[in-house]
Amino acid sequence: MQIDAILFDKDGTLFDFAATWEAFARALMMKLAEGDITRAAQLGEVIGFDLHAGRYHPDSIVIAGTPAEIVEVLAPWVPGMTKPALIDMLNHEASQAPQAEAVPLGPFLDHLRGHGLKLGVATNDAEAPARVHLGGAGVQDRFDFIAGSDSGHGAKPGPGQLLAFAAHVGVAPEHVAMVGDSTHDLLAGRAAGMRTVAVLTGMAPADELAPHADVVLAHIGEIPAWLGL
Known part of the structure; x- marks a missing residue:
């Protein structure tokens, strides 16, 4: 992988x-x-x-x-x-709206970037509040790409945001992992030809997400171990 x-x-x-x-x-x-x-x-x-x-x-x-x-x-x-x-x-x-980080985002994202990974955010929220949330957590600059539903690429479960990210960072979709907590995220990932990672920090239970995911993790903090980093 x-x-x-x-x-x-x-x-x-x-x-x-x-x-x-x-x-x-x-x-x-x-x-x-x-x-x-x-x-x-x-x-x-x-x-x-x-x-x-x-x-x-x-x-x-x-x-x-x-x-x-x-x-x-x-x-x-x-x-x-x-x-x-x-x-x-x-x-x-x-x-x-107040934000509660799923894990301490700064060290987590720095760890991934330290291994050469390109990082992005694709949300069905609008782009402006998304940037406010990421900026409030002090991590907006860790991302190579940030798109909302109003950024011109469409919304999930469509693959537009995902393919725009892959093109922006110059990585083939099959070498990108889409990480999300809803079937919208996972269906978008499958439609884009990406690996799909489900996390359980949203509202959907594991049995709803598992059919659409390559792996189901408790939270994003388990991603480095999944990748062997």
């Missing part, structure tokens, strides 16, 4: 999903509901978020959806706001 580059999903992969996006959903719903908790809970159900329990439903659009897809679901319930205004609010709240 020759892996020369690794492309990471962001939420649920580099960062723990629940710590980030449960806080985001609560803040967004309360803002949209203008502080009315009953209304906020109703809006939460629209996107598959239980406001009172602080949990996402397994099929929530937020787990793997793009900001545009989330807005398509929300817009009919917020008739006083345009879709562009909703996307702006969503991206702002996303950029403010």
Whole structure:
């Protein structure tokens, strides 16, 4: 197995999903509901978020959806706001969401780079909040490529972001590993002809991910051992 580059999903992969996006959903719903908790809970159900329990439903659009897809679901319930205004609010709240690193990212990424690996991020989040999150963790400069769903390459499970990364770093797709916590990530990796690595720091269980993955790991910190580094 020759892996020369690794492309990471962001939420649920580099960062723990629940710590980030449960806080985001609560803040967004309360803002949209203008502080009315009953209304906020109703809006939460629209996107598959239980406001009172602080949990996402397994099929929530937020787990793997793009900001545009989330807005398509929300817009009919917020008739006083345009879709562009909703996307702006969503991206702002996303950029403010707290981040919990799945592992200490600086040393982890430096270790991979020290072995000559090219690194990238492909997320269904928008690019601007993704860069804010990576910058907040102090690791944006470790990546050779960062793309969001609005970066012009499409969104996962399509392979556009993945193939753009491979082309950008000059590595054949078969020598790239796509790492993610959702079937969207893994299906995109398979479509791009890459190796697929599932991690369990998102919302999906191992038995859902395993059919689409070459390996299932507890978290990204196990990647060096998988690669023999």
